[in-house]
Amino acid sequence: MIKNRLFYSVVWFLSILTLAVLLMIIGYIMYRGLTQISWEFLSEKPALMGKKGGIFPVIIGTLYVTGVALVIAAPIGIAAAVYFVEYSKEGRLVRIIRTFTEVLAGIPSIIIGLFGFAFFVVFLGFGWSVLSGGLSVSLMILPILIRSTEEALKTVPLSYREGSLSLGASKWETTYKIVLPCCKNGILTGLILSIGRVVGETAVIMLTVGGALKVPMSLFDSTRTMALHMYILAAEGISQERAFATAALLVLIILVINGLANIISARIGGAHGK
Numbered sequence: 001m002i003k004n005r006l007f008y009s010v011v012w013f014l015s016i017l018t019l020a021v022l023l024m025i026i027g028y029i030m031y032r033g034l035t036q037i038s039w040e041f042l043s044e045k046p047a048l049m050g051k052k053g054g055i056f057p058v059i060i061g062t063l064y065v066t067g068v069a070l071v072i073a074a075p076i077g078i079a080a081a082v083y084f085v086e087y088s089k090e091g092r093l094v095r096i097i098r099t100f101t102e103v104l105a106g107i108p109s110i111i112i113g114l115f116g117f118a119f120f121v122v123f124l125g126f127g128w129s130v131l132s133g134g135l136s137v138s139l140m141i142l143p144i145l146i147r148s149t150e151e152a153l154k155t156v157p158l159s160y161r162e163g164s165l166s167l168g169a170s171k172w173e174t175t176y177k178i179v180l181p182c183c184k185n186g187i188l189t190g191l192i193l194s195i196g197r198v199v200g201e202t203a204v205i206m207l208t209v210g211g212a213l214k215v216p217m218s219l220f221d222s223t224r225t226m227a228l229h230m231y232i233l234a235a236e237g238i239s240q241e242r243a244f245a246t247a248a249l250l251v252l253i254i255l256v257i258n259g260l261a262n263i264i265s266a267r268i269g270g271a272h273g274k
Helices: 003-035 039-043 056-087 094-107 109-123 130-154 159-164 172-180 185-199 204-210 228-234 238-274
Strands: none
Touching: 003 130, 003 172, 003 228, 003 238, 039 056, 039 204, 056 185, 094 130, 094 185, 094 228, 109 130, 109 204, 159 172, 172 185, 185 238, 204 228, 228 238
């Protein structure tokens, strides 16, 4: 009994400590950055390498790179997870693929950035561009999408599949119309985690997208994401105030995305329950 109480006390203490550290970091960023955010900051172009003006092209660049990465990685990751769970039989080939997926998840981002620079930027001739960055970052989020979708698929009871098949539905119809709708929340969670990974990435973006302070007009244009912009402002001593403002805005965007994801998940869950 004493050991149980001691264990729960330690867990509660560590949980509260973790939450306190998180709130302290977010609070400090908000305290330093929110006062610098204005309509001009959001709508104007940067001036003097970002020391003055706004970050409108940087926001658009972040959306472009994130969108390209999700468009590339989401179908591949979800399809791979469906194949692993619903169609493949556990064997040597599947174990090898899973091992390589786990290894890919553990590769440092700077290594993926160097690969993206050598292969997409130089070898394929895409140059520093949104496309090169999106392709490179998609390699980073593939393991997240595959693992989260796999775990979501495994939560669907086997009786759902058996009932659908017994009524004459094909394997694909069962997967598409029964299994996937039941685990939309888990798939959505993987997508949210992937978005957070993309918008917070710096090394890969710096080596593949470049750092142009302009709105990209095509997939082959160079641009700059908010994380990279924040890093350059802080590392090169251009403007600490603008760096904190960019960080605060980035935190706000992530919080909004997570909030919308929770609302969508609740509505999907409610609709599915009905």
